[in-house]
Amino acid sequence: MMAPAGVRRxxxxxxxxxxxxxxxxxxxxxxxxxxxxxxxxxxxxxxxIPSSLHxxxxxQALSGVTQVIQARSFLxxxxxxxxxxxxxxxxxxSGGLVIAKMRFRGRMLITVMFAISLFIPLVTTLIPTFIVxxxxxxxxxxxxxxxxxxxxxxxxxxxxxxFISQMPEELFDxxxxxxxxxxxxxxxxxxxxxxxxxxxxxxxxxxTAWNMYLWPLVAAESGSLQVLTQxxxxxxxxxxxxxxxxxxxxxxxxxxxxxxxxxxxCVQPAFxxxxxxxxxx
Amino acid sequence: xxxxxxxxxxTAVASLSSSTVxxxxxxxxxxxxxxxxxxxxxLILFTTFVVVPVVxxxxxxxxxxxxxNGFPKWVGLANYRRMxxxxxxxxxxxxxxxFIVVGVVPTVVISLGLAMLINFRFRxxxxxxxxxxxxxxxxxxxxxxxWRFLFLDGPGYGxxxxxxxxxxxxxxxxxGSPTWALxxxxxxTIWLSLPIATILxxxxxQRIPDAVIEAAMLDGAGPWRRVRFIIWPGVRxxxxxxxIISLLAFTNGSFDLVNILTKGGPLYATQTLIYYIFVNGxxxxxxxxASALSVLLIALIGGILLLLRLLSKVTLR
Numbered sequence: 269m270m271a272p273a274g275v276r277r278x279x280x281x282x283x284x285x286x287x288x289x290x291x292x293x294x295x296x297x298x299x300x301x302x303x304x305x306x307x308x309x310x311x312x313x314x315x316x317i318p319s320s321l322h323x324x325x326x327x328q329a330l331s332g333v334t335q336v337i338q339a340r341s342f343l344x345x346x347x348x349x350x351x352x353x354x355x356x357x358x359x360x361x362s363g364g365l366v367i368a369k370m371r372f373r374g375r376m377l378i379t380v381m382f383a384i385s386l387f388i389p390l391v392t393t394l395i396p397t398f399i400v401x402x403x404x405x406x407x408x409x410x411x412x413x414x415x416x417x418x419x420x421x422x423x424x425x426x427x428x429x430x431f432i433s434q435m436p437e438e439l440f441d442x443x444x445x446x447x448x449x450x451x452x453x454x455x456x457x458x459x460x461x462x463x464x465x466x467x468x469x470x471x472x473x474x475x476t477a478w479n480m481y482l483w484p485l486v487a488a489e490s491g492s493l494q495v496l497t498q499x500x501x502x503x504x505x506x507x508x509x510x511x512x513x514x515x516x517x518x519x520x521x522x523x524x525x526x527x528x529x530x531x532x533x534c535v536q537p538a539f540x541x542x543x544x545x546x547x548x549x
Numbered sequence: 550x551x552x553x554x555x556x557x558x559x560t561a562v563a564s565l566s567s568s569t570v571x572x573x574x575x576x577x578x579x580x581x582x583x584x585x586x587x588x589x590x591x592l593i594l595f596t597t598f599v600v601v602p603v604v605x606x607x608x609x610x611x612x613x614x615x616x617x618n619g620f621p622k623w624v625g626l627a628n629y630r631r632m633x634x635x636x637x638x639x640x641x642x643x644x645x646x647x648f649i650v651v652g653v654v655p656t657v658v659i660s661l662g663l664a665m666l667i668n669f670r671f672r673x674x675x676x677x678x679x680x681x682x683x684x685x686x687x688x689x690x691x692x693x694x695x696w697r698f699l700f701l702d703g704p705g706y707g708x709x710x711x712x713x714x715x716x717x718x719x720x721x722x723x724x725g726s727p728t729w730a731l732x733x734x735x736x737x738t739i740w741l742s743l744p745i746a747t748i749l750x751x752x753x754x755q756r757i758p759d760a761v762i763e764a765a766m767l768d769g770a771g772p773w774r775r776v777r778f779i780i781w782p783g784v785r786x787x788x789x790x791x792x793i794i795s796l797l798a799f800t801n802g803s804f805d806l807v808n809i810l811t812k813g814g815p816l817y818a819t820q821t822l823i824y825y826i827f828v829n830g831x832x833x834x835x836x837x838x839a840s841a842l843s844v845l846l847i848a849l850i851g852g853i854l855l856l857l858r859l860l861s862k863v864t865l866r
Binding site: 539 | 585591689695827851854
């Protein structure tokens with residue numbers, strides 16, 4: 269016998285909500301833990317609701333002897349994300365226009381190369397990429413941190429190519445008849461019309477750059493280029509004779525992660541469009 | 550770019566097959582020079598940091614080289630022979646494959662289930678869906694820090710082991726046990742990969758008209774038959790993409806999480822191939838050998854991708 273439809277529907281809503289909270293539980297726990305006293309964090313059974321709110325954990329994460337987040341690494345993360353994504357965006361939108369609308373030999377070859385590169389993530393070519401960067405004398409510089417990442421243009425170029433190729437040919441013909449050159453077309457037609465594709469691209473790339481760990485780890489040997497993921501990894505690494513209290517660690521993770529969670533929730537639809545490969549909605 | 554966030558093969562596949570792209574031959578116009586100037590900077594950077602490393606990696610795999618002084622020395626197949634007789638290579642290949650299979654398969658299955666669960670309208674559906682998606686904004690580094698605490702063992706159990714102990718079972722020391730450490734890393738990576746996989750399946754599910762499912766229900770099709778004959782045919786094209794994206798995510802996770810949480814231990818139990826490459830290159834300075842191992846890694850990932858494609862061809866028929 270089946271339960272009545274209404275009951276089944278409520279049951280499904282309840283189940284969906286419960287599982288949602290279960291999946292997000294580590295995040296809620298992280299926020300709760302960041303507000304607890306260290307004593308409360310270490311008692312059994314584990315506590316999930318702070319008995320009193322210890323906002324000083326946050327100031328301790330940002331200053332004093334327990335400081336985890338240095339202004340310098342925050343700034344480095346911002347510089348790295350903005351420059352890598354900004355530069356890559358310019359390369360991708362112009363490259364996308366070239367492959368989508370311009371006629372020249374070798375277009376297919378370039379497209380295929382970009383497509384293949386999607387399946388060779390940087391982690392698999394880490395060693396030779398490091399060597400190339402090293403031989404160019406760029407290790408331990410912002411250029412060495414940013415350029416190899418901005419150079420991963422395969423995904424973005426193909427995303428913009430797909431979006432731009434759907435723009436009507438007449439638009440481009442008309443602009444050319446009016447005497448516009450390709451740079452004019454890029455600035456006045458393509459970039460304004462490709463805003464949805466740009467949103468999708470930015471949603472994915474900003475998140476990726478901000479969360480990147482491996483390349484900054486090998487490209488920035490000195491502490492002055494450290495980014496936030498490295499900072500977190502250092503306090504999170506097992507067996508490092510941990511001195512930072514756990515509640516301060518949680519507060520640090522919240523400080524690093526919260527901006528991205530907020531951004532992510534705002535740009536979620538653009539993110540989905542980028543993933544499913546359709547710049548168009 | 551490189552992370553668990555997909556670098557969308559879908560885009561790649563679509564761009565290779567789409568025929569709408571070809572410009573109509575209105576005239577015999579050639580944009581050679583303008584095109585070269587415009588795509589030049591892109592291609593120069595792409596070549597320098599993507600194409601050259603792939604080629605250079607292949608060449609360096611036939612050399613030994615201490616990069617800080619002198620030139621690479623040609624040694625022929627010596628690195629590959631050494632690889633063949635290096636037991637740690639075989640362990641790390643096995644560990645990598647195990648990490649990927651134990652992670653990707655549940656990610657695909659669970660995300661389809663989750664997508665089906667949240668594919669209907671109700672009040673606050675947006676808020677509930679957000680709960681499913683938020684972990685996608687987390688980095689491996691941040692997740693590692695949080696999960697390390699959840700996995701704690703010993704007198705002050707972490708939450709996970711506390712819950713397990715409630716069932717009267719002695720919980721494992723997750724990150725400290727050779728048996729369980731790899732599964733612990735898998736759990737974290739699955740948790741991080743589910744949101745994106747779920748988003749993709751949800752997008753596919755939303756293309757199935759409600760009317761079709763309702764009609765099937767009126768015809769008396771039970772849940773199993775609905776999944777088998779309506780939902781699965783509607784979403785299976787997405788499965789290849791979900792599997793590829795998860796594969797790339799697990800490839801990345803097999804470095805980030807290992808380096809932060811276990812350093813390849815305990816007893817090499819979590820030494821993935823990527824981590825072994827990293828250690829050889831950056832701890833031992835064996836860049837030639839590390840390059841040979843990188844070739845093996847690319848072949849391994851390429852092999853899995855081919856297998857996935859073959860599988861999807863067979864099942865889509």
